[in-house]
Amino acid sequence: MRDIGVPHPRLPLPPQDGEDDLGEFLAWLGEAIPLVRQLGIREMRREGDRLGWELALTPNLNDKGTGFGGSLAAQTTLLGWCWTTLWLRRRGLARDVVVAEATQRFLAPVTGDYRLECLPEAEEGPERLAARLDEKGRGRIALVQRLWCGETLCLEARGDYAVLAERA
Numbered sequence: 001m002r003d004i005g006v007p008h009p010r011l012p013l014p015p016q017d018g019e020d021d022l023g024e025f026l027a028w029l030g031e032a033i034p035l036v037r038q039l040g041i042r043e044m045r046r047e048g049d050r051l052g053w054e055l056a057l058t059p060n061l062n063d064k065g066t067g068f069g070g071s072l073a074a075q076t077t078l079l080g081w082c083w084t085t086l087w088l089r090r091r092g093l094a095r096d097v098v099v100a101e102a103t104q105r106f107l108a109p110v111t112g113d114y115r116l117e118c119l120p121e122a123e124e125g126p127e128r129l130a131a132r133l134d135e136k137g138r139g140r141i142a143l144v145q146r147l148w149c150g151e152t153l154c155l156e157a158r159g160d161y162a163v164l165a166e167r168a
Contacts, residue, residue, distance in 0.1 A: 008032035010094050020089055022046065029082070039075060042113075044082075049126065051083045052117040057110060067110025067154070076145040076157035077102050079118045083143055084161040087126065093133075095163050100140065102159040114149040121158065129163065138165045 002008065011028040014020050022044040030037040040056035055075065062068035077099050084097045120126055121142035132139030140162050147155035 050119045057113050073104045080143040080159040083118045098162050100160045100162045104157040108152050108154045110149050110154045116147045118145045139163050
């Protein structure tokens with residue numbers, strides 16, 4: 001375990017105009033944020049502007065035998081962070097990303113293994129973020145996350161993710 005206040009080394013950027021190997025990224029994430037190894041993430045995949053995880057319910061059970069809201073909220077927040085970080089990395093940028101605001105709306109109990117997906121709230125969101133980074137060196141993007149258990153939408157979340165200015 002590393003010392004408090006000491007950043008974990010960044011994963012090397014993918015080749016120019018390349019994509020991250022999502023399995024490698026997920027392994028790095030488990031080292032950088034030890035809690036990730038306990039979240040039951042089975043698979044990470046990307047389809048266009050959509051980033052998704054397949055998750056096991058068992059490590060996220062509550063006292064009622066359904067999905068623990070705290071785990072589910074943490075997962076939605078982390079998936080948004082991953083979306084933003086991978087989007088930056090695809091553009092050759094190694095920048096710090098933080099969640100600035102996050103909300104969740106729980107719609108139905110999670111009763112089995114589930115999938116979580118993340119995408120921009122507005123179609124033009126990535127373009128606006130790119131323009132803001134070019135102009136100001138920092139920016140924000142609004143993302144939405146949806147958790148599905150089978151065909152049931154169990155959770156909708158929204159988060160604003162800030163890309164910080166480059167470290168001096």
